[in-house]
Structure formats: structure tokens, C-alpha cells
Amino acid sequence: MDKLSEEDIEKRLLHFPDWEYYDQALHAEFEFENFKDCFSAMSRIAFECEALNHHPDWSNTYNILKISLSTHDVKDVTHKDFILAKAIDAIVIPEDE
Numbered sequence: 001m002d003k004l005s006e007e008d009i010e011k012r013l014l015h016f017p018d019w020e021y022y023d024q025a026l027h028a029e030f031e032f033e034n035f036k037d038c039f040s041a042m043s044r045i046a047f048e049c050e051a052l053n054h055h056p057d058w059s060n061t062y063n064i065l066k067i068s069l070s071t072h073d074v075k076d077v078t079h080k081d082f083i084l085a086k087a088i089d090a091i092v093i094p095e096d097e
């Protein structure tokens with residue numbers, strides 16, 4: 001999968017207000033009510049990752065989830081990272097928000 005141009009990435013990011021592009025990856029930080037809600041979202045995200053065979057770099061501290069997405073082969077962002085970002089947004093962001 002080809003690395004996307006910075007211009008293409010910034011254009012796509014208009015549809016992803018929680019995500020930023022820097023250091024050759026997409027980054028987002030999500031805050032939950034508590035650890036249980038955070039870890040529950042992480043579990044659901046993990047299933048999506050397996051289904052897509054694309055995996056995040058992420059960290060969790062109590063109710064905070066930090067995620068970075070990049071494609072290891074190209075060491076930058078590809079369409080696959082946006083597919084996963086979309087799946088993550090669908091899990092993390094309530095529909096009425």
C-alpha cells in the first residue's frame with residue numbers, strides 16, 4: 001500500500017477532527033468516564049484491528065487512550081490507517097455527538 005502525500009492526508013483529516021498528522025503517523029487521544037469504559041473500547045478496537053489486519057501503537061493510562069496509526073512497511077500513513085481510524089471513531093464516538 002502506497003504512502004499518502006501530506007496534502008492528501010490533510011484533506012482526509014477534515015473528516016477526522018479528533019486526529020492529527022505528525023511524525024509520520026495519525027494521532028488521537030480519547031478520554032472516557034473510567035478505566036472500564038476505556039478498556040471496553042480497547043477490546044472492541046482490538047477485534048477491528050484483527051479483522052483489518054492493521055494494528056495501532058497505543059497506550060492507556062486509567063481513562064485515557066492514546067493511539068498512533070501508521071503503516072509499518074512504508075513508515076508513514078496509508079489508506080489502511082484511515083480505514084482503521086474510521087473504525088475507531090465509530091467505536092469511540094457516540095452517534096449523537
Ligand SMILES: C[C@H](O)[C@H](O)[C@H]1CNC2=NC(N)=NC(=O)C2=N1
Binds near residue numbers: 054055
Ligand atoms: C504480516 C502482516 O500483514 C503485517 O505485519 C501487518 C500487521 N499489522 C500492521 N499494522 C500496522 N499498523 N502496520 C502494518 O504495516 C501492519 N502490518
